Amino acid sequence: MNGTVAAGYEPVREQFAAVVAAEPGLGAQLAVYRYGRLVVDLSAGMAADALTALYSTAKGAAHLVVAWLVQHGALDLDRTVSSYWPQFTGEGKEELTLRDLLAHRSGVIGVDGGLRTEELADDRVLADRLASQRPYWRPGRAYGYHAFVIGALTGEVVRRATGHTIQQHYQRQLRAPFGLDFHLGLPATEEPRYVPVQPATESRPGAGSDPTSLTAIAFNQHATPPTDLVEYGNTRLVRALGPASSGGVGSARGLAGLYAAAVTGLDGRPALLHEQTVARFARVHSHGTDLVTGERDHFALGFEAQPQRYPFLGARTLGHSGAIGAHGFADAELGLAYGYTRRRFVAGGGGGAPENQRLALAAVHAARRADRGQR
Structure with missing residues (x-):
């Protein structure tokens, strides 16, 4: 295990060490910011600056x-999607608001x-397929x-x-000005830092779904062949295009x-979003x-x-998980931002890995102890 923690965050390091010890060969990273200052920066089984596929964490960025x-004021939550996108109609779709879509x-x-992998990877192609779908x-x-x-839906x-894609807005408003090592479209120059994701040791994610179920349809398990999430994340086209869902x-x-x-x-720069927006x-x-x-009460607007x-x-x-087991969030009240990545799927796949509970809780407790110590 490598990395550093600020004074008071030692329990986070202890929890991270326990996580990686319990799963030999797991490559993982953990980072925590407090009011824009990096207070936890840990890695094991992969370099701290290694990049890997983080799947639906893209939804958070988007x-x-x-x-x-x-x-x-560029978007209105209570306008219909079809008023922006006239082709998105039929069977009640024309009545759907942007708020309901999110x-x-x-x-x-x-x-x-x-859908084929090439369609899932390209938001414009995907939006065209979805516009007429019942x-x-x-x-x-x-x-x-x-x-x-x-x-792809919100992106359209x-x-x-x-006049610009979500990926273009993300690059201009977030990634470039803040120097973020999170990408919706990984440049070829950054490919040498990519480490491939690995299947779970016990089962392949997405396997065994009833192909007629809503779950199977949502995860493209009814396609021929069904989408293999490991192969999907390790596909260069997916990384290059950076689809805003996955x-x-x-x-x-x-x-x-x-x-x-x-x-x-972050790093002395003010937050992009106002408190009321958050x-x-x-x-x-x-x-x-x-x-x-x-799940019960699963969604806010665009975020879990x-x-x-x-x-x-x-x-x-605000936050969102990724199928590999990754998770990211920021708690505005605590001034705490958290990011956890792993390169091996959790058995069964889907959502943030169970260890996020203990890692995030340790970070929250450390932040609250620091606040009490300042009083």
Whole structure:
């Protein structure tokens, strides 16, 4: 294990050491920022600056962009998607608002017959396929995780409203000015730092799904062949194009820095988002059971509802996990930004790995102890 922690964050290092000791050969990274200062920077089994596929953490980056565009009046949450994107119509889709889309309520979670990797990798191609697709439930009446498609859907709204893609906005507003090692579109020059993701030791993620279920459709398991998440993340085309649903590539420093830049501020620079914007996008907008994952109260606006999964986090927390087991978030009340990456899938796949509970809790406890010590 390598890296450093600031005084008071030693328990985080202890928890990280226990995680990597319990899973021999696991490559992992952990980074924590407090009010924009790096207080935890740890790695084991991979270099601290190594990059790997972080899958749906891309959704967090994409929807930080959407939040910024709403904040600046370029997007209106209560306008219909079809008013931006006229081709997105049929079977109730024309009534869907951007707010409902961000809350995973469109019902357009995939396409009949499935999608090829080349289509999943290209948001523009994917949006064209989705525009005429029948929804799998009445839009706005229920919600379910749009695993591979939400970034293409919201991204098409962004492109038509602003003339630029989510990836372009992300590069200009976040990645470049803050120097973030998190990418929606990995340049070829950075490929030497990429370390391939590995399958779980016990099972392949996504295996065994009923091909007729909403879960299978959302995760493209009804395609021929079904999408293999390990192969998908290790495909250069996916990394190069950076699809806004599933194509995040980065390090733990980059993932934590992403949320610090947007929510708490980073390296002396103010946060990209206002407090009111963070609060607005962090509120749960889809109550009840997610039809795809089975989770309760799963989504805020574009982000997973963090306190539902991590009750020790504050109401003004934005974050999202990735299928490999990665997780990133920022708690505005604590001024804490967190990023955890691993290169091996958790058995069964899907969402943040279980160790995020103990790692994030240790970071939160350390931050609160530091606050008490200053009184």
